[in-house]
Amino acid sequence: MTNRHLNPLPQPEGEEDAKRLVRVARLVLTLSLISISQFISCEATNYVPPVTAQMAAASSRRHDVDLAQLRQGRTLFVHRCIECHTLPVLWRYTPKDWTEIVNSMSHRASLKTAERDAVIAYILAVRATER
Numbered sequence: 001m002t003n004r005h006l007n008p009l010p011q012p013e014g015e016e017d018a019k020r021l022v023r024v025a026r027l028v029l030t031l032s033l034i035s036i037s038q039f040i041s042c043e044a045t046n047y048v049p050p051v052t053a054q055m056a057a058a059s060s061r062r063h064d065v066d067l068a069q070l071r072q073g074r075t076l077f078v079h080r081c082i083e084c085h086t087l088p089v090l091w092r093y094t095p096k097d098w099t100e101i102v103n104s105m106s107h108r109a110s111l112k113t114a115e116r117d118a119v120i121a122y123i124l125a126v127r128a129t130e131r
């Protein structure tokens with residue numbers, strides 16, 4: 001063991017190691033903060049949740065919908081509503097606005113009446129089960 005009081009010169013090697021460790025720790029912290037913030041902003045990004053039984057239950061209380069119709073609506077939404085623009089964010093519009101939007105977009109997306117209703121049912125089901 002060296003006595004620090006008798007040896008006032010800095011110990012370069014140990015100091016460099018400590019600095020490197022701080023840099024690595026800072027990098028790890030920054031990267032984890034970035035990934036956490038991306039996880040939190042899930043509703044701000046374009047998430048199109050898969051159909052669940054809970055969704056079907058929530059929406060069948062008011063409308064006559066089932067799992068198959070909701071699944072069809074989701075499939076149509078992700079495939080057909082992305083042909084001309086990016087997929088619209090589900091949380092950007094109110095449920096009432098969505099009904100009007102899909103009505104007005106359905107001829108552009110060449111949706112049949114039943115297909116249009118499935119897309120609307122899916123969007124309303126997602127909104128009815130959001131936390």
Ligand code: HEC
Pocket residue numbers: 077080081082083084085088101102105106108109110111119
């Ligand atoms: C053939 C092309 C085409 C298809 C397919 C299409 N859209 Fe659009 N959409 C447009 C155009 C063009 C606009 C911008 C002009 C406008 O609002 O009329 C638009 C705008 C929108 C907007 C923004 C409206 C606003 O007021 O900000 C939404 C939301 C939207 N579309 C949803 C959908 C949905 C849902 C579908 C699927 C059912 C769909 N679109 C399919 C062409 C399309």
